[in-house]
Amino acid sequence: MWALRRAPNSLKNRSLGVEIARAAGVKCELPNGCVEDKTCILKSHPSFSYGSPSFKRFYLQGNGFSRLSFVKCGFSSQAGAKSSGEEDELEDGFTELETPLDSDAVAESNLNAGKADGSVSEAEISDVDGDEESPENELGFLADKVQDRSGRAQSELFKAIIAAPSVETALEKWVKDEKELSRDDIWLATYNLRRRRMFGRALQLSEWLEKSGKYDLIERDYASRLDLIAKVRGLYKAGAYIEKIPESFRGEVVYRTFLANCVLAGNVKKAEEVFNKMRDLEFPPTAFACNQLLLLYKRHDKKKIADVLLLMEKENVKPTSFTYRLLIDSKGHSNDLEGMDQIVEAMKAEGIELDISTQAILAKHYVAGGQKKKAENVLKDMEGGDLKAHRSACHLLLPLYAELGKVDEVKRVWEVCERSPRANECVAAIEAWGKLKRVEEAEAVFDRMAKTWKKLSATQFSALLKVYANNKMLMKGKDLVKRMADSGCRIGPLTWDTIVKLYVEAGEVERADSILHKAAQQKIMKPMYYTYMTIMNQYSKRGDVHNAEKLFHRMRLSGYTSRITQFQSLLQAYINAKTPAYGMRERMKADNLFPNKAVAAQLVQVDPFKKTPVSDLLD
Template identity: 30%
Template sequence: MNFTKLLFSSKSQAHYGVFSRSYYTNRVNKATLYSRISPLGGPDKSVEAELEDWLKHGKNIRVAELQRIIHDLRKRKRFTQALQVSEWMNKKGLCAFSPTEHAVQLDLIGKVRGFDSAESYFNKLKDQDKTDKTYGALLNCYVRQRQTDKSLSHLQKMKELGFGLTALTYNDIMCLYTNTGQHEKVPDVLREMKENNVSPDNFSYRICINSFGVMSNLEGMEGVLAEMENQPHINMDWNTYAVVANFYIKAGLTGKAIDALKKSEQKLDNKDGTGYNHLISLYSSLGDKAEVLRLWGLEKTACKRYLNKDFSTMLQSLVKLDELEEAEKVLEEWESSGNCYDLRIPNIVIVGYIRKGLHEKAEAMLENLMEKDKITTPNSWGSVAASYLDKGQVKKAFECMKAALSLFVEGKGWKPNLRVVAGILDWLGDEGSVSDTEEFVESLRRTIPVDRKMYHALLKAHIKHGERVDKVLDRMKADKINEDEETKTILAMKSS
């Protein structure tokens, strides 16, 4: 569980023009501009052609609709497309951009092209558009890319211009110090905030609580939590208590962790799957199977539809607890849920099997998935191969590594484990057929550079079965691999 993500999960959604309401399409299946843009999918797909085509066919475009589309694309992290819509709207002159529209575009530029481009856009703005909104958006760009000097000098400029600093501004600076590992500076920002009569919000307190926790200053953490609980304008939330519980767990303070988790659950919205996931993960860290299963039952009752990420959290928790039989039950629930297939879900259980030395079960699950025409990964098969090799079952390791190599795709990040490859090559040279050794080496050549060990396996296999080795030696020479003492020893076997 990513507790940094938990820390930032409820950061104000009103950040420079992001509002909390979702944008829904027309329920009567009437074609809308959004219904044309939404299916475009990946961030690399341009939306400008769709916008131009919409205009070309004489259809009206309302500014409010474009703004809602931008908001929705941002919410879905399709920042490139959101920026395309914003820039197109500006280029077409469909409305005079206010500081708010400029702030949104500036924020998107920062996300897509980096702070240098955002800075350039800001510098070209008219003076009347350089308001607290656009200054704040640029500050956020600097913070996001951890530009400490630029962030602090920009903040100073905002102070000199007399902009009323808000909780959002101070939160940005606290985020900057958090993201750059300067946790000791965060409480000073909270103190300055209060001295300037700016009321900290939930996020202000939570990030300060996190900083004390990271510094293992639990007394400081508890002091900020107590202050937060006593603020009349603060509505305590589940994730603040979850952050506190996480630090208690790390410190081995089980009793205090459980108290914080109970408070967290009391603040949880019944339909908040994310909250249930965090609590399940935390209870698994405490080794509490009963609470993990209880919360899973509550989540399934409260959240009528549960997502792959919910199953993922639950499976990870059960595997951490070594409760593989329970994990198998949850995996069956996932398989019958109708959710889209995600190879990462069964892989959680496969990894659990491997860690427990149950490589036969891991292999059986992979074979079952393949029989159902489901995707498996070379990494999964490679892990099972390593497990078999460690148990001395080299032939099984060979079969699993062959499956892994058959799934290899260039550029996808997987490479075979060289220790496992070496073990299999040794075995093939001594026990394998010429055809098996040739096929295996040919598969390896597509994934890793050819080396002497591959040729030694080929030479030994050929000699053992009475085959000529001159062509193997020619290929070895062509690959610029020189004979060494081991090569000469192998070749000497031919005449003995």
């Protein structure tokens, strides 16, 4: 299954000292100074090498040693949490579960979805690709309620909820008019609300369902509500809600739902705790839970990926296509294209076909690694010989051909879409023309969207706004933001990020900082982590320690737990300012972070007590 035992020196023939304590039902043997605890999952011998032949097809050959610590949470977050940065743009972190500071304010915008003014946030009106798989189906909420797409689009209850000033008003009127309100009706309305990211209203619908007492709730109802609470009110409230769920319904689906939200929030410590709780409750390990850990560590600590793979092998958890996709992407980000190809071969050996999403990831990394011929071959495979018959690949092909600088190919793909364009294809075309510096073509696609749809989403506006930002067209960007506001489209985190970049690219960092500060003060939606880092990195380049520290503090007030990338940027500010940094190691330790090689080198540079030839003479 794993194609691992074929290696000449298998794991069982090497003295790696790796054991799965939970699976074996024994206590972990802990080194001196560590707390013995039966919840420990993995024990890794110091000699464990990621260059092991058993894992050379999967992750980081010859790239150091395992550093799992043995503390209460098993998969320990003590090791240096390295973030490559590529995921930060999409992350939405929360405060630690133990410190519920501002957990309600984190996603206040979603609560506002049910306000009397009926206003809709940016996330709520964003387009949803018709081919996108429902997250509820992945989590197991709605697996027994799959319906055809056309049926989903005809939810009368959903339309009533959208039209009403509040969810409760819509439901009371619905019942008063003696309309049928079956579980299927409620499921369909919830599905439509989720697909449009209207989580606040979906939560109000769930709360009304329980309050009305008309229906007997089942595990998937509790899991769905838990998921909505995590998205709207934060992890702390979601964790508290689990304790209120009747024990008979507190099953594996509930906990894996919470795990997925911890991973989405980037909360390593809490995700590890939830995973270990699932082990304590003796839920069998699933590919879903292991994939969540792989996703978490891909973003925050790549050194731990091999440990998850060891656990999957030991527990005979079969890797899915998503498992392979994560490993391929991780290899690609490490610029290990040979290793990436080996994973693809292993995937094919298991009889798993590469879908277009995985192929797009491959092509992206081939382009970044300079292997353009390989990238072109993958793109041709995605087209399948007949692009019209493989229309679903167009929105992926457009930006990839642009990365290759293939103007004619972008034109050809867009011509297939142009007669009856889909929203995601238009956004992809704008992005592609922007990468090719063809601003007029990008504007033409945007104008086509404006004529096709009565009201554009913030995602669609932001696509063109990014083009203006990347081409340093500040005035056009300002005009587009004004047009966006005039259209009634509410500006949220995605647009704030693009506006900040627009001003930063134009050299107006202070103005960008002011805009971000005002956006955060609104307490409507939480600015993205990456947006803060964009400005903080600019201050670091200048050696502006005061403003870099201020951004660091504001990120914490917004609910973001400290990450190694923040300290890297902050330390660089001190280095560029040629100023010593006092107590930086202690600050990192307080945030449960440990320096990686790059940060350790920075700490040496800013150490106020470091020895020099002159200081040695004076001493």
